[in-house]
Amino acid sequence: MKIKEIIVVEGKDDTTAIKRAVNADTIETNGSAVSDAVIERIKLAHETRGVIIFTDPDYPGERIRHIVAEQVPDCKHAFLPKHEAIEKRGRGVGVEHASVEAIRKALKDAQTVEKEAAEQISKEDLVDAGLIGGPQAKERRQKLGEKLRIGYMNGKQLYKRLLMFQITQEQFARALKEVLQEEKT
Incomplete structure (x- = not known):
């Protein structure tokens, strides 16, 4: 290659x-x-x-x-x-x-990395998803970063990277769904 x-x-x-x-x-x-x-x-x-x-x-x-x-x-x-x-x-x-x-x-x-995101994900979306300020937030961010191929980061950096890499609401929701399903198993 x-x-x-x-x-x-x-x-x-x-x-x-x-x-x-x-x-x-x-x-x-x-x-x-x-x-x-x-x-x-x-x-x-x-x-x-x-x-x-x-x-x-x-x-x-x-x-x-x-x-x-x-x-x-x-x-x-x-x-x-x-x-x-x-x-x-x-x-x-x-x-x-x-x-x-x-x-x-x-x-x-x-x-x-693009300058502006097409569909912005809000900080509230991250809080609602348990990616900031929850007992499993760190582990969820780590798994989400792997699924989206954007690496591990803290909550503030997660928000910035989602915007920088123009992660859409759809991509975010799909990856988050996979993370949450893995938690149940």
């Missing part, structure tokens, strides 16, 4: 994992202090081939994703569910620990 876009990852181990799964070029941020030089390379990559941001499903990875997306808008975003990125001994979380299949699926499902 050949990827046209250049994939932004955190480090060398991520690059190794990506190259095991697909034929692609990467740019490594080398941690969460993304330098101006790295941002300039990412901007050039975006202009010439396009960019997919593919960071770890943890706080530093989300921080890097935010920094890059703010400096280089209109990138594609690939997300791994946390459970697919955990090291076998359970000590680490990252792209480098994901299976070839999980990496390929995340890259295949990469989405472009």
